[in-house]
Amino acid sequence: MDGGTRGAMLKRERVRAGVLELVDVRQPGDAIPSERTLCTRFGVSRPTLRAAVDDLVASGVLVREHGRGVFVAPGKITQELVPGQRVCSVPQANGVWTSRLLAFTTVQAGARVGRKLRLSPADRIYSASRLRLVDDAPIAIEHLHLPAGLLPELSARELEEGHLYAHLRERHGVRVHEAVQSIEPTVANEAEARLLDVPVLSPALLFERLTTDAAGRPVEYVRSVYRGDRYRIVSRLTLGGPGDDRRPASPADSTTPAGQGSHHPGIPPGDLARRAPLTTSTSGDVQ
DSSP states (O other): OOHHHHHHHHHHHHHHHHHHHHHHTSOTTOBOOOHHHHHHHHTOOHHHHHHHHHHHHHTTSEEEETTTEEEEOOOOOOOOSSOTTOOEEOOOOSSOEEEEEEEEEEEEOHHHHHHHHTOOTTSEEEEEEEEEEETTEEEEEEEEEEETTTOTTOOHHHHHSSOHHHHHHHHHOOOEEEEEEEEEEEEOOHHHHHHHTSOTTOEEEEEEEEEEETTSOEEEEEEEEEETTTEEEEEEEEOOOTTGGGSOOOHHHHHOOTTTTSOBTTBOTTSSOTTSOOEEEEEEEEO
């Protein structure tokens, strides 16, 4: 990868993070500052700023209204695949996975990442980007943020070789315990498309994950873009035990408000009784 592509990707990621900080303190429908104001604030050119804003418009974070400006988009509908504390097993995706480190530096957390990692904006974090490959073909770009205070001796080599969580456990005494991860559709911008070897605006999947250790401390915040043409997620749902389909529905089953257990992804509301058991096994499937 040439230095120009790497620099464009990292600059756009920095601007994207800065605009997201502005979004975090606004409500849906609020305007974001003008291009001139944001270019001055982030020290970038208008094309760079527009590219970052275009990414956020494409992913549904912002909406652009012709002649009026750019506004915070309405909130997205959130659906937990496995509600509460139910266990979700995640088998290893197929293929041989390797990593190629694109950038590794120590920076201040900033307001947005600081909130994610429960740090002061001035606290130091490791900020890294790496290209994930399967059988030597590019599949995903990961942007990782890890607290430097928790991992004072973390090396760039550990992000490129082997399993990161194994390194955290064996070399730093940090055992990851739980992660909250969201997945939503997006498209690949120009810099991402070059790295992933796909056309610009190709369908992609955006993953965001916050991982904590056994003590509940945030260990990493990760944003990843996966190729939509090579990667898919398959979920196996167990909707109830033997005889569960014969249980008559109670009045509560048909009157439960949306967002309180009345709907599961891909299953029409009302097709699954509110109290029926639901377990799931989710796997990544590389095409």
